[in-house]
Amino acid sequence: MTAPLLSLRGISKRYGEVRANQAVDLDVAPRSIHAILGENGAGKSTLMKLIYGVETPDSGEMLWEGAPLTLASPAAARRQGIGMVFQHFSLFETLTVIENIRLVVPGRTAALIARVRELGAEFGLEVDPFAHIHELSVGERQRVEIIRCLMTDPKLLILDEPTSVLPPQSVAKLFDTLQRLRDGGVSVLFISHKLEEIRAICDRATILRAGKVTGHVDPREHDAHDLARMMIGRDMPEPPPMVPSQPGETMLELIGLTYTPDDPFGMPLKDLALSLKAGEILGIAGISGNGQAELSELISGEIRLPFDDREQVQMMGEPVGHLGPAERRKLGFSFVPEDRLGRGAVQGMSLARNSLLTAHPLGLVRHGLIPMAQANDFTRRCIADHDVRTSGVEAEAGGLSGGNLQKFIVGREMMLAPKLFFLAQPTWGVDIGAATTIRQKLVALRNQGVAILVISEEIDELFDICDRIQVVSQGRLSPSLETRKTRPEDIGRYMIGAGAPA
Amino acid sequence: MSAARIWPKLMKRERPSLSIKILAPLVALVVATLINLLLYLVMGKDPVAVFHAMILEPFISFPSFSEVLLKTGPLLLIAEGLAIGYRAKVFNIGAEGQFIIGAIFASALPVWYPMATGQWIWPTMLLAGAIGGALWAGITAFWRVRLRANEILVSLMLSLVAAQVLNYLLLGPWKDPNGFNFPQSVMFQYDAMVPLIIPGTRVNASLLIAVALALMAYVFMQKSFMGYKLEVGGLAPRAAGYAGFSEGRAIWLSLLIGGFAAGLAGAAEVAGPIGQLQRSISTGYGYAAIIVAYLGGLHPIGIVFSSVVMAAIYIGGDNALVSADLPIAAVRVFLGSLLLSYLMAMTFVRYRLVFARQAIGGAT
The missing domain is CATH 3.40.50.300 (P-loop containing nucleotide triphosphate hydrolases)
Incomplete structure (x- = not known):
């Protein structure tokens, strides 16, 4: 194997009680598409934030092309040649493509437009530089984000769950782009929890579970079942059985x-x-x-x-x-909204107080007052029955991982019968x-x-x-x-x- | 490899601890005091004399302290009412106007029936004042809910309108016919005055009412479902919409509570230390109470303490005006620097400083 582009040795990061990354080792080869595979809450996002300079590790070292790397900010990471496309885009909807790019990339507008067209043709990222962002589909917006990263000639491009926002037709196009990028000399770090995708496109995969690396594999040599076992630590759960039903009213x-x-x-x-x-x-x-x-x-x-x-x-x-x-x-009627934080649950409030949001008619309010014992009781049942992993009813909703918070919200809504x-x-x-x-x-x-x-x-x-x-x-x-x-x-x-x- | 960072970086705290939340306003108070003492020194005043007059005297001299208690009443009342709205992110800035209208509503009774007697008069006046304040705040709520007019602007501008209503009454229909053309009403009869509770001082029963309402505010905000709904609306408006908590109702309730409390404070002022309706019934209580509410962390119990502190600054400033020869603007400068110090201190409640050197290192 050639010398790695990026190496992580024993990287650890903790947030309070949570050990987000524990002694993570990772080698990203030049000209490769490298998957970071893991469940939500496994520490993928934290690891990417460390590599992109958003956060600094508590211990461990990073090597970039063999030299020690210390990143104080994403700007420092970009100077080194590390670019990142986040899951949630950071584009101004009322501005055009080229205006968005000009905000972060220096240079004359005409030259930038030419470069956008050139990159578009080279990597299959066609997009009209004069289109307003709000007119673009999600797939096109993602292309704008990728182009904006490519303008600074990165050697490593990090993509956080890039396919989660795309229709099936656009996924194929994105994969084509990623392969062309690799062939053009850019390494890609591809974060996902979708096994088939990773098998389809990645050369290497590093699997994370609960903040630790559980495997470095070639995903093409393993089936989805194996990868899932490494990822969740047990066999893939059974698909739910469907029984024919007689629709009612x-x-x-x-x-x-x-x-x-x-x-x-x-x-x-x-x-x-x-x-x-x-x-x-x-x-x-x-x-x-x-x-x-x-x-x-x-x-x-x-x-x-x-x-x-x-x-x-x-x-x-x-x-x-x-x-x-x-x-x-x-x-x-009961309802689980698509936004968990800020809509389905209030970030800064405890789970018990979040139970009140919709479950208050179930005897959680007496004479206009809130007897917390009832709310705690309800919340405890919800946590137990729906396998919500948390420290207890006093845990703040914002502190739960996405999956656990969703289990809590779904559980709460199901308990409304x-x-x-x-x-x-x-x-x-x-x-x-x-x-x-x-x-x-x-x-x-x-x-x-x-x-x-x-x-x-x-x-x-x-x-x-x-x-x-x-x-x-x-x-x-x-x-x-x-x-x-x-x-x-x-x-x-x-x-x-x-x-x-x- | 990267350039060494000289400046420390602000990192968001995951969860501010209770102790730092309590410490922040205290530090702000100390910092503001030091800045102002330094300012007095630069102005050539004797800082020891100022310190004594301004900081010590309000607490060690009983007559001064009783005046502090007197000022605490309206500040406490108004701030408790405002804080409920602020937690729901309904920004009623017009407590000053609601205070004035409360004073006017309360004064109507003794002005129209100066001969009436009976112990029912002062409670009726307080109630009338509270209702008046709530009605005045209701105008803001109406426009906000109906037309999405910004409540900050509407309530603030209505304060100027309220001051003009007061002027009109005092220069016209309500002017004391025997008052040598001064813009003030008749002196109120004995039964129109809130009873005193500490003999020999001007401290009256409205302070007890304010403390009782502070306790009610505590129950409302911390224990009641209605208070919970308001809090959800403030923290996460979309979650309130999802739960089906009406935004309009939250706006109405927030403003009505704020107006009610401010109106009550205005009524207690004319039926208390002033004893008549006049132009200078408020020395900016409505605006000072905004600072009080935030200094108290928008918490009903915290506000009890911050209102005493604020009242002491007022009295201490008055003292220093006389005994240490401070200019009249000194109190305002103090309040302004206190608010700024507090806002800066709050930054450190939400964020902690991280120095570049300690962030990385100790590689294994």
Whole structure:
């Protein structure tokens, strides 16, 4: 093996009681695509922050092209030739592509534009330099981020969960870009928890579990099963069993739902129709930004319709379009939003106080006061029944890993005993173990006769658990497709707005 | 390899400890005091005399201390009310106006019925004042909820309107006919005065009411579901929307509570130490209470302490004006530097300093 581009020796980092990284060793070879594989909370993000200079390690050393490396800031990392594309993009929506690039890259505008076009052609990153960011799809925005990194000629490019925001068609294009980059002499650190992707594209993989390295492997020599075992420390959980069910009464119906958001960057919804019966799981597929956010707020009641349009949303046979979230919950509705922190849970509050958010009608409030004993009790049950790993009811919601917080929120909403259960992106950024647990619980609820609506970008997930799938694209909803009779490619066609196959 | 960092870096604390939260306002107070003493020294005043008049006397001389208690009442009342709103991120800056309207509502009774007698009069006045303050704050709530008009601007501008309403009444219909054309109302009758609780001083029962309301504020903010809803709205508005806690209701409640408390304070002022309605009923209590609320960490118990401190600064400043020959602006400069010191101290509550040298090293 050639001398590594980047070497980490015994890198450790702790945050208070949490040991995010413990004695991590890592070698990234030049001209390689190197995967960092691990569940959420395994320490992947911390490790990348150390390499990108956002944080400094407590102990251990980093070598860059054989010389010791100390990074005080991301700017220092960029000077060394390390670039990073974060999961959440940092682009100004109201500016154009070239204006965004000019903010961080020095040089004359004309030269920058030429370079953007050149990089685009070389690496398959075509994007119009004069387009405004808000007009671009997520895939195109990601290309802008990658181009912006490439402008500084990095030797190492870090990509944090780059495929989690992309439709299947764009993933192939991204992989093509990454391979061209590698062939052009750039090493790529590719963070993911999706096993098949890593097997498809990476030359090396370093697997992290609970902050420690559990393996350095060539992913092409192992099947997904092996990788998963190294990642989660046990065998892959069983996919949830689906039993045929007799759909019952209609629990949720959208009749010609039409809505125009105030936000100019929002997606207007046009004439959506949907019907969900008890004992069914209906999935809404689609690339994010096609109206999912608006749809979920209209179903949850966070956006209310005018009284005259209340018939457009029906729950348990009643028109509810004009009702707020609390009133809809009284009818037997419960909801897990796509944003966990700041919406599904309050960051700075304890889990016990977060239980109150939606579970307060379950006797957690007496005479207008909060007897904490009841809230603690409820929270303890939720933690125990849903395998939430945390120090206890006093733990702050913001301190939990994504997966554990999601298990808490899903658990809390399930304890409301809903008749209609709605989840938006239930396994977004959630590790395999937790995601499988959540899916199993959903299927169990369906078998008990609960009506479940799931909005998800992960087509595999929808195929695993849904009876029917509808696709949202450009604010419109496709007809209902029976999962058993549908192929992922058909869903993909609806996702890019191509409509039904001829 | 990288350039050595000379300046320490601010790192966010994962969770500020209780002790540093309590320490921060104290440090701010000490720093502000030192800065001001230094300033007095530069101005050629005798810092020992100033220190004695300003810092010691309010606490060691009983007459001075009783005046501190007298000033504590309105500051405590207003700040407790404001803090509830501030926790919900509803920024009522117009307590001054609500205070004035409270004083006007309370004065209506003795002005219109100067001959009335009975122990019911002063409680009725306090209640009327509180309702007046709440109504005035309600105007802000209405525009904020209906038109999304910024509550900071509306409440602040309404304070100027309230001052003009006061002027109009004192120069016109409510002017004391026997008052030699001074812009003030008649002196109130005995029953329109809040009873004194410490003989020989001007401290009256409104201080007890303020302390009782502080305890109620504690229960409301720490134990009640309504207070919880307000807190969620302040910490995470989208979580409040998700839970179905009405934003409009939170705005109304925050402003009404703030207005109620400020109006009550205004009423207690005219029915207490002043005894009539006049132009100078407030010496900026409504604005000082904003500082009090933040110095107390927006915590009902913390505010009890910060309001005593603030009252002592007022009285100490008055003392120093007389005995150490300080200019009248000295108190304002002190308040300003106190607020700035506090804001800086709060930075260190949220962040800690990290020096470059200690961050890396000890490689194994």
